[in-house]
Amino acid sequence: MSIFKVKQWWSNDKSEGVEFNEGLNNGTCFKVDKFNVHSDSDCLIVGEANILKIYKPNRDHDASHSLMEIDLGVTILQIETGKFIVDSTDRYILVLHPQSYAIYQLYRKEGHIVAGEQNILQPAVKHSFTRKAHSVTCGPFGNIKTRDFICIQALDGSLSFFDQKTFLFLFIFDDVIIPGPICYVANSDSFVICKSTWVIEIHSYQQLREFSELNARQNKKNIPQWMYNAGEEISSVQVIQTSSNMSSVIALGERHLCCFQDNGLMKYTIKFDFMPMCFSAYLIGWYYEPTARLLVMVASEDSKLYIYEGTTLLWSCNLLHQAIAISRCFLKYLPGGLATLSASGVICVSYLGTEPDLNANTPSMVNDNIDPEQVQTELEMVEETLQKVLDGNEDADSQYPSVEQIIKIKADVGKPVQNLFEQFAKDTDEALYLLMCPVVVILTCEDPNSIHSVQITYDCCPPFTCSDTILCLDTVNGTEIIETQVFVSTESDISNSRVKISFTVTDLKGKINVLTREVVLPLSLYCSPAEEVFDNEFKLLVETNQSVVDITEIFTDFTKEELLKHGRSHDITFVYRATKKTVTVKAIDKQYSIEANDITDITSVLLNLITRLNEHNARKNLNDFRFNVTIDVEMAKQITHRFLKSIEGHAKERNKLNSLEEELRVLQRQFTLIQKKLLVQYGALPPGDCDPLEFLLKDTQQRLIKCVHEIINCRNTTRKAGNRLAAIGQLLVFIFRKKIKDDFKVKLIEEMLTLGTLYDDYQDWEEAVTQALTYILNNVFQKSEKDKEKLAPVTEQGILSHINLKRFLKQIRVLLDKLFVEARGEKDVENRVTRIEEFVEVI
Structure with a gap:
């Protein structure tokens, strides 16, 4: 990372906020640096698959932060910046690809007006090589200060050195199985190399160059200047100059952070009680100043940020997301910022104040004096405007026709047609014949110029599946006919054969309107x-x-x-x-x-x-x-009994799935640990006995494969149990809706059951119902003393635990008995409530 003169992040004011927040898809790497054409502020260079994006964050939230995007056509592995071209003062961008690298210059072409300026990425050097690359490091190798050289680490751990497009030499390590972090120390002209044997070594550039030639002739072994056994895998390493003649090497392991001088002397080590994800070190002040301070910021797995000076923790706060890369940046109006890249591909620039709050959704605040009466007046105006919107009495929109008047929607289903789907079982040649039912939507727009876009969302309950879940229309010209297919995807019970279609319409003023339609799938789709x-x-x-x-x-x-x-x-x-x-x-x-x-x-x-x-x-x-x-008494008992049994079966499958997923997590950690120990044994000189570890590795792999297959089968069984539960629940709602006169009470019961939440990937139904069930029993129905004894409070254990599930089933039983009594128009008699053990087995 580039080192700049910085100020302290914490001050006496309470200014905290965010300047930039940009979403990325599968963001892979990013770099922060400054260029001649944008010398007033740092630029963020992001590699996303094949696309290179350059951002320049600014304070204007309405303006675009993006400078340019370019598709390079090849996967981007890493991005570095430096002075790679002779006789050039500007910093260039180096992009590493699997078997090539390219050097670009960012320059700006001015137009006649400010809006006419263009940012152009001009290729300067492109070079290919034969070994597949893993990472790249750059620097003035050999103490040549006029330009930076390039060192590419291959997947076999070998180091290839280049000057622009000229190949210099190749150095091969005989004890590296997989590549690790590597970094260049400019102060001592040496390289920090982290090997797969958990050893950190320092090799001088001159030593690597000489021994690369000796290896070819005499097969001599290179001896490092100094080495350190970290005892754990090193995930990243950084070098930062801390004095005129000394640099510090900071290495991050699985649980420790170590800081050395470049001569091998350890300065300090920190043992974390959390799992670190990434880190970045920086100086406060210039390195030649005696008052310069070395700070290290570490991002943890639980989305927290820690700032250390030596072994002292100076600061900690929560991040908005789990960071996989972190760096400092310097913007025009922000002397010290924090740039983070999340695992989901979101890059965020934030800054800290005396009350650290990295809130990426709010602009920076200024501590101006605010009149409370003015604030109250503005709040009243906003409330009045919102009330008009809710009541549909907006004066501003009265002259415009409503969306319902502009767009006419017709939705219908067609006749199911037969299609052939191959079974996934490898041992049979059987084929399952299913029917696909077309759902046709006809959109007619009288005034296409008044509509900005339309999004159509299809929602159906399992086991039905839509071929297209979401469709977007940028324009609606006259009449649009949209067709999607609905089919039965699994062999399970059917609870609801309706397809809900939502239309999200955005007009030219930016107002969003949601319209819904509902169609009923024909019986011939799933029955014959x-x-x-x-x-x-x-x-x-x-x-x-x-x-x-x-x-x-x-x-x-x-x-x-x-x-x-x-x-x-x-x-x-x-x-x-x-x-x-x-x-x-x-x-x-x-x-x-x-x-x-x-x-x-x-x-x-x-x-x-x-x-x-x-x-x-x-x-x-x-x-x-x-x-x-x-509904007679016997039928009510049978439905209640089957509903409770379906809950019990669903909970059993969920417990089994949770235990399998926990077993998978244990096996994953075990497999990783064996891998690391095996790498250490392979890299030892002479290599140790690897047969026991190889046996454990293969056995763990087989157990992993078996566990994954069991999880897949258990998930399918859990989904089927959820569909069965939803089918009986829908029948109960239908009966109560027809038999109970109190519509509000029926609506509460329907919302409590939340049968629509039993999706394929979401089966946490018991947790969702527990709180609402307790509220309804305590506030909607009158409780007798016997009910109070039966409805004991749920303990702090999970709802799927033995005792809590038993109490949950008892509460459901009491509720259904009261509802069926009310549905039959009878009085609630105490002896009508029988013990739950008569109908439901105890798990």
Whole structure:
């Protein structure tokens, strides 16, 4: 990193804030330096895959921080800056690629006006080499102060030296298995090399040059000037000049930070009680001043920043993200800034005050005197404006038509078509035939110039999956027809066959409007007619105020021939395509009967039946159509029992998954430790006995592979258990919505169950329900003394623990009993609540 004259970061004022925050995708490396064309402020050079980006942060948050972006066409491994060209005072940019490097000059081409200025990256040198590169270090090797030379470390640990595009010499280490950090000490003209044997060595440049020639002729061994066994892997090393004739070498290990003089004398070492991720050392003052101070800032794995002077901790604060690279920067209006690069590719420039707060979402604050009455007046104006927005009475927008008037939306589903999907099992040649249902959206815009963009988001419940989750339209010209496909992705129960489509419309004024539409997937997508089944364990009756309609007229996505092939017009059996389970629909007098051997199979067909009945009666202009669900005491007990069993099964699978993931973490740490010890054994002279470690490494690898496969299978099982839980939960919500008159209470129950949160990758349902369940039981329902005994408070252990899950199931049982009693219109009798052990096994 470049060393500049700096001031202290902490002062007597309380100014803290952020000047720059830029999101990157897969940001790989970055460098901070100053150039002649931008001498008033540092520039941030970022390598992102093949793209090189250069930023110049400034105080104006409305202005762009970006100077330029260029696609180099080759992966960027590392970025360095220096004086690589003879007779040039400017600093150049060196970009390292896997088998080449390029040197660029950044210059600015002025236009007739300020906005016409262009930043251009002019290639100066391009050179290729044969060995695949790992890293690069630069400096005035050989004490030649006119320019910087280039040292490239290959993947085999060898060092190749270059002057511009001229190859100088190659040095090969015989005890390096994998490359490590390397750094150049300009003060002593030597290199700090961290080997895979956890040893730090110092080799002079002249020594490397001489022995590279001797190795070719006499095979002599190079002896380092000094060495240090760190006892752990060194992740990074930095050299900083601290006096006129001395430099400091700082090395960061897994748990320690060591500081040496360049002659090998250790100055101090720090043992951390956290896992360090990266560090950066800097001076306060000039190196030739006796009062100069060496400070080291370290970023930890838990997103914290620590600043040390020697072994003394001067400062600590929280970072906004986990930093994988950190550096200091000097902006025009910010003498000392902190630049960090996160693992997710976000580079952020912040600064510290007396109350350190690296808040990347707020501009810097000035300690001006503020009138409290003025602040209160502004707050009242903002509240009044927001209230107008909420009420839809904005005076400013009254002259403009609403988004609903500009855009007309029509959403519908098409007929499912058959597609072939190969099974992932390698030992079979079987193929699973699934259907894909097209969901068609027609957007009609009367005034395309009034719309900036439209984003369409599709949301469906598992096991349904959309081929396109999000679609973006920059313009809507006249009528746009958008089609996406929905299909069944896994063999599990179906809880909801609706697809919710959200339209996020941004107008030219920047106002965002969200419109929603909902379509019902046809029954033919996931069911097909089958042979009639007469004996079913569960039966749910739906009574209507109209005469029943032939089933062939309700499920119109099937032809009459398909429905009557195996059954009658008032008695049809369907089979689920994925699970092969059956459900029978019967039409008798003024009621419909949905029968199945499992309660989960009733939900999707029941909801589809109700939707189709409403559509059929709407076509017949029968607006007074009403229906009701018949639930007796025995049916309520069965549904409650199955719901509790589904929760128990879901919790068991989650516990198993958590234990497997913990086992995987242990195996990963064990595998890494064995690797490191094996590298030390390989690099020892003479090499040690590696057979036991190799056996452990192979055994750990096999256990890792087996554990990963078990996790994949367990995740699939957990998702199926979550779909089963959601299916019964949707049935409960449907029943309570029809049987309980208090709509607010039903809404609370529906929000408490949060069945929509059971996504494929998110199964923490029990934790989400616990708090809401306790609130509803304590505030919505009246508790008796016996209820207070049963509803003991949850302990501090996790909700999936044995005792907490048992209490959670008991609370669910009490709640469902109260709701079913209210649904049947009966009084809540104490003896109606039976012990949960009668229905649910204790884990």
